[in-house]
Amino acid sequence: MIEFGIRLTLRGGREAIVRLTLTAIAVALGTWLLLTAIAGINAVNAQNLREAWLNSAPGPVARHQESAPSGGQGRWAGQPLLWKLQPDFYRGQLMGRLDVAATGPHSPVPPGIPHLPGPGQFYASPAMIKLLNAAPARELADRYPGHLTGAIAASALPAPNTLLIIIGHSVSYMHQQSGAFKITAIQMVPPNGCYGPQCAISVGIGANGMDLILSTVGVGLLLPVLIFIGASTRLSAARREQRYAAMRLTGATPRQITTIASVESAVAAAIGVGVGFALFFALRPLIASFPFTGAPFFTSDMSLNLLDIAAIVIGVPAAAAVIARIALQRVQISPLGVSRRVKPQPPRGWRVIPLLAGMAELAVFIVVGKQKTSADEVLAITPGFVMLVVGLVIAGPWLTMVGARLLAGRARRPGSLIAARRLADNPQLGFRTISGLTLALFVLTVVISVITSINAHQAPPGGVIGNDIVTDQISGPGSGPARAVPEPVLARLAGIRGVQTIMLVHADPLGTKLSFGSFGTEPASLVPCGQLARIPVLGKCAPGGAVASFPPEVYSLDIERSTGQSGKVWPTVPMTTQRVAAIGVQTIVVATNGSPTAIERARTYLIDSFPSGGIPVTQTEEFFNSDVTKWQRFAYVLIFASLAIGGCTLAVTVICSLSERKRPFSLLRLTGVQLRMLQQVVLLETSVPLVLSALVAAGAGLLAAYLFLNSQLGFALRWPGATFYVIVAAGLAASVLLIVGTLPLLRRMTGPEVARNE
């Protein structure tokens, strides 16, 4: 029987081949998306592991934490490596700077280089080498003492475009560097396990973030893909069922029919899986080059393990066979035909319970409060989101039926009446057509609402400020005592084209503290009011003073702590400008005209002049590496993928529906019904549940976002901006256009030749 089923599938003539091809293409697309999602997750984990050596920590470590990746050597033998890792920036790009000095011949060697660079030498990643050659020396290369010794191998780089430099120094030089520490072995510490000053730079997304993404992907992307694959295997189901009836008449048992149906679906799915794998490997280099997480992947990192492959190779055809079996349960194929089709029971109101349960689960955590760790957070909120997504799929048919009955009651034209009755008769089918888009819209609403709210919370009403201000903390915790800044240095700094003014932040011998409301008090520094007045965006002095208290870490002047920096009034202290000028400087603030050249030249000059200090940064660079930015990029990819899959499901299901009804539609046309009315029926059948479900999905998404923000982040929902409404409108319009695009098929499929007896 299996052989017979395979023969029937593969040698059934032109029509069977067309059907097989369409199904296989659809399954191939779904398989490709599945494989890409799985490989993408593996790539993120691989990227995190590649970066892990950069998070090496000071002091002796347990054996199991030690690692000797390629190029790594050395054990704890009294010859530690002096190590200082800092993020650096160039024209908005994050760079990693690792200053090292070996204390002996057996000091640990970082991966990717054959041996440690000595004083006056450095290794750079290929992308960094390219940048050093392209950028003006005064903007970049002058920061790095010495000459290029070699390239860092790809095995040590998180991404192909990683900008990383390993600079060699003498031991005595490194002892003078604040923030440098000794490491006894290169450790592999993934980002989510890294705490402390050694976790200076981060590429990719931490593992806890990945758990959240995995569950989001699993539900928000895989479910629509599975729906799409299921819909694809149902292509021409009605035609197949008629064939099964003929076979039943000839004496085929129900079990034989089930076997043949399963084999047909499995064969089409198996071919589709094969093509899907081919698509995956063909497009993998292109997909890997896309910076989903802020950085592209190495192609080899987008890998699949044996379990992944087995799950897809076996799982997709098996799922197709199961879907075919389940679908046969819904119809009664007798020797007389598929005439006594089992009428589906109308959906009941209980179907909204899972949706409400998902809301309730998220709402509970408003009372319970934020979870202690990220892992707990994921465990807490994931069931709620999963229930919401599943709840939407379960409630969808009931909502469709309610809408259809309302429409039927108000229908004035035969087209709308037919459409409404058909929807009310089989709302499950009506909802299945647009289920993928509904889920995509829910995911879109949640993601954009959350990101909009987070961004709004972190930025003042006027927007992000200080993009044109470079701050260099040259002393303080981790950077040494406050020091004098020589006048020639200030003069040369001021002479850089584009530098507008310089403000010096001095240590405070008075021990003044600044209050930051609910965040408590912090030790203050001092600034001359005259200098502060030239940078109004940082606030102003209270009237009557010459010197004011000011936060020492200007670049960590968190925007969320105060709203509207230009309105901030700093309290003055009883001190003269001459007195404060003699006190050591902690931070140099350089206001520029915002041009990248001015910013980079000022930065390079400051690094060169104060090598023991930190890396000068601007305000936006402080937020550059934030997880929100990375998740935002990944989220948009997820959204567009979901919308694309939803659109594909819509197209496949509409074509299925047209194919199943071509004979009755053809007969209607023969009796004089205009094609336009039939087109109206098709359009209404899909657009009515689409609009209705869109409203519910968007509402559920907003509520879910509100509950999440409130319970886990502690701030309010900010309504999405114009982008959201544009995307939704564009998505709905594209869906309607997709349906309209299938209408020409209706003319061809309902021609008079279709109505003839076979």
Place this chain on the structure above:
Amino acid sequence: MTSFKAEASGTVLVDEDVIEARDIVRSFGATPALRGASLRARRGEILAIMGPSGSGKSTLLHCLAGILTPDSGEIWFAGQRLDSLGETQRSRLRRDRFGFVFQFGQLVPELTAAENVALPLLLNGTRRVHALAEASFWFDRLDLDGLQGRRSGELSGGQAQRVALARGLVAQPEVLFADEPTGSLDSLTGEHVMSLLVATARAEGTTVILVTHEARVAAYADREVMVRDGRVSYGADDRSAA
């Protein structure tokens, strides 16, 4: 069931009853289709069931063939109760001991004509080579030579009905059920099909039970019965034993 042989003096030689329906009642929802129909058919007999539209004749045929199960009553076939068998057993019966020719052929469009004819044998587990060889035999007998490789869409109405007839006979059934076998054919083609059906059935000793509303088709039968309002009334040439 009665079993007797008559003399050659003019009484028709009959064999035992091969299939019998006793007081069959069948409804579709609230609509009764059969209200206690009883019928017998003998081995080798060609029996025509006639009646106006909606009288229940097709329903009676479907019950006799095991396609439908009656709400009450009994169907007997070769000494065995048919109506109490499960769906799988009835399917096997249809495959191995019954044949069917319906109005619209009901060929499987993805299969060639030869494969359609061989289908009952393939479903029974016969090897493909043997099944197709057996099918080829019927192509010769039913003037279908040269059409083995064609699909149903490439056959004329008459050709498709003859392919269906070949499929119905390939397993050498004991009973052939035909429901309006010429209903979609022109009169000339219909006569050709009926001639072949009857000649082949007689040669094979197959009992034929056919439903028709056309008198000229019923004229091919040995006996006619009339179904009215869900009951069977017998015609003047009824030879069923009391």
